[in-house]
Amino acid sequence: MKSLVTTSSSVSPALISSAGLDVARIREDFPILKQKVHGKPLVYLDNAATSQKPQAVIDSEVELYSEYFSNVHRGVHLLSQRSTDAYEKAREKVQNFLNARSSAEIIFTRGTTEGINLVAQTYGQQHVQAGDEILISEMEHHSNIVPWQMLCAQKGAILKVIPINDEGEILLDEYEKLLSERTRLVGIVHLSNALGTVNPVQQMIAMAHQRGIPVLVDGAQAVPHIPVDVQALDCDFYVFSGHKLFGPTGIGVLYGKKELLETMPPYQGGGDMILSVSFEKTEYNVLPFRFEAGTPNIAGAIALGAAIDYVQEIGLDKIATYEDKLLAYATEVMAEIPGIRLIGTARNKASVLSFLIEGVHPHDIGTILDREGIAIRAGHHCAQPVMERFGVPATARASFAFYNTLEEVDALVAGIRKVQEVFS
Amino acid sequence: MSELRDLYQEVILDHYKRPRNFGPLEGADHKAEGHNPLCGDRVTIYLVIEGDVIRNISFQGAGCAISTASASLMTEMLKGKTLTEVETLFGEFHAMLTGDPSQPADPAQGKLAVFSGVREFPARVKCATLSWHTLQAALKEQKEPISTE
Numbered sequence: 077m078k079s080l081v082t083t084s085s086s087v088s089p090a091l092i093s094s095a096g097l098d099v100a101r102i103r104e105d106f107p108i109l110k111q112k113v114h115g116k117p118l119v120y121l122d123n124a125a126t127s128q129k130p131q132a133v134i135d136s137e138v139e140l141y142s143e144y145f146s147n148v149h150r151g152v153h154l155l156s157q158r159s160t161d162a163y164e165k166a167r168e169k170v171q172n173f174l175n176a177r178s179s180a181e182i183i184f185t186r187g188t189t190e191g192i193n194l195v196a197q198t199y200g201q202q203h204v205q206a207g208d209e210i211l212i213s214e215m216e217h218h219s220n221i222v223p224w225q226m227l228c229a230q231k232g233a234i235l236k237v238i239p240i241n242d243e244g245e246i247l248l249d250e251y252e253k254l255l256s257e258r259t260r261l262v263g264i265v266h267l268s269n270a271l272g273t274v275n276p277v278q279q280m281i282a283m284a285h286q287r288g289i290p291v292l293v294d295g296a297q298a299v300p301h302i303p304v305d306v307q308a309l310d311c312d313f314y315v316f317s318g319h320k321l322f323g324p325t326g327i328g329v330l331y332g333k334k335e336l337l338e339t340m341p342p343y344q345g346g347g348d349m350i351l352s353v354s355f356e357k358t359e360y361n362v363l364p365f366r367f368e369a370g371t372p373n374i375a376g377a378i379a380l381g382a383a384i385d386y387v388q389e390i391g392l393d394k395i396a397t398y399e400d401k402l403l404a405y406a407t408e409v410m411a412e413i414p415g416i417r418l419i420g421t422a423r424n425k426a427s428v429l430s431f432l433i434e435g436v437h438p439h440d441i442g443t444i445l446d447r448e449g450i451a452i453r454a455g456h457h458c459a460q461p462v463m464e465r466f467g468v469p470a471t472a473r474a475s476f477a478f479y480n481t482l483e484e485v486d487a488l489v490a491g492i493r494k495v496q497e498v499f500s
Numbered sequence: 501m502s503e504l505r506d507l508y509q510e511v512i513l514d515h516y517k518r519p520r521n522f523g524p525l526e527g528a529d530h531k532a533e534g535h536n537p538l539c540g541d542r543v544t545i546y547l548v549i550e551g552d553v554i555r556n557i558s559f560q561g562a563g564c565a566i567s568t569a570s571a572s573l574m575t576e577m578l579k580g581k582t583l584t585e586v587e588t589l590f591g592e593f594h595a596m597l598t599g600d601p602s603q604p605a606d607p608a609q610g611k612l613a614v615f616s617g618v619r620e621f622p623a624r625v626k627c628a629t630l631s632w633h634t635l636q637a638a639l640k641e642q643k644e645p646i647s648t649e
Contacts, residue, residue, distance in 0.1 A: 444504055
């Protein structure tokens with residue numbers, strides 16, 4: 077788990093580089109970062125929405141399609157074997173990345189959203205009855221709210237919500253009280269996309285397990301920023317998306333404990349998820365294939381593997397250390413601007429800076445910054461209940477990756493001053 | 501900076517900071533809610549219609565400078581206008597917003613010409629038209645909130 081953001085006032089470039097990251101060299105790996113937007117160098121601070129791709133990821137898809145592409149798990153010919161090997165190798169990379177015990181615990185999905193829907197409609201369908209409860213937090217992304225609402229509607233179950241404080245932290249006492257005999261599952265975000273809060277998921281999982289309740293962790297925002305060890309966390313399910321981890325869109329991962337996955341009914345029916353089919357009876361395939369019906373996203377999985385290689389080569393510990401300093405610097409210089417209000421001031425934060433400028437709607441902030449070449453997100457961040465909690469319709473959000481620099485934070489500050497000038 | 505100045509003209513900023521005809525309208529006989537789910541903007545339009553003339557109009561809601569100013573200016577423009585005139589104005593307004601930025605704004609637009617800068621910002625056209633779409637829904641007595649999506 078990362079340390080608190082406590083870096084003092086004078087974060088110097090020297091201190092940043094001491095994190096051991098050669099950011100100038102890293103930026104060379106991302107072709108998209110070299111461009112200009114509206115005549116200004118692109119400052120890409122929308123990494124919580126999606127991240128940019130290093131050349132190695134782009135090349136991995138080109139290599140597949142130009143050299144060894146074929147369908148997986150079904151051909152005796154060489155290309156099919158090579159594609160299958162690369163696809164399964166990618167699964168092992170994910171296993172290693174999450175420190176899962178077995179590659180059979182790694183299910184490829186379309187993304188975080190599909191992973192959560194899969195668990196809701198398999199494990200949830202099997203274990204949730206009328207009057208049972210699903211427990212989520214007030215800071216969840218819509219993708220960790222709506223699938224549970226759908227399940228609750230199907231089953232007559234109840235969705236319960238763990239409240240948060242004004243800093244954007246889970247109220248653990250309230251959480252403890254909400255864990256009831258009727259709770260069938262806890263769904264909790266690891267790193268909030270709207271607030272930047274890093275939740276104490278390990279502790280929360282232990283608290284749920286004391287009562288025999290399984291926990292799903294939404295890691296969509298966490299995996300690009302925090303080293304994740306599913307065995308140390310002891311989570312029952314962990315889901316994330318490839319595209320926020322510098323990989324392609326349309327590929328994601330569901331990790332599930334083998335003993336749980338083995339007892340769950342299939343999600344979708346079709347090819348590849350079966351051992352044998354007759355019109356009388358179908359025998360389902362073993363893990364992980366039972367949950368991967370149809371031709372999978374072969375290129376997506378292989379390119380996700382390349383993204384994991386890339387991130388691991390840099391080192392997530394180094395990335396987390398560097399980004400902490402970047403966020404601390406950004407938080408500090410933003411706080412000095414009159415009229416700025418930060419939304420999400422948890423002690424343990426990563427990567428995300430949600431803010432408001434007095435008298436200016438976030439949408440207008442986004443438009444003016446865009447003209448300065450600065451890409452941020454303006455809106456509710458698919459987390460409308462969090463916005464409601466803080467009494468705002470929307471926020472502006474800058475979110476960082478390891479390829480961002482102190483100079484880009486300075487450009488953001490200059491952009492914000494321009495916003496204030498236009499609206500003065 | 502000049503494109504930004506074209507977008508955020510003084511009149512627009514003035515109507516954003518001091519919206520006219522703001523708040524619920526007593527005796528309103530038509531009302532509709534509009535919503536832009538992309539940015540969270542919400543607006544409610546209240547109307548008093550006599551025959552085919554808009555006798556009174558107001559709006560309430562929270563939104564960006566463009567959507568708030570557009571709603572405010574719309575309410576100023578439309579008092580006393582017939583429903584046919586409203587249709588024509590909206591048609592011309594929409595054509596201006598999505599038209600060629602190099603052409604001068606249509607003088608028939610009057611005050612609404614201040615929104616001609618929006619042409620350079622296609623992502624913001626929905627902000628400028630939200631209140632107009634909501635007005636149409638109010639005139640049709642639509643029960644469901646309308647959405648820009």
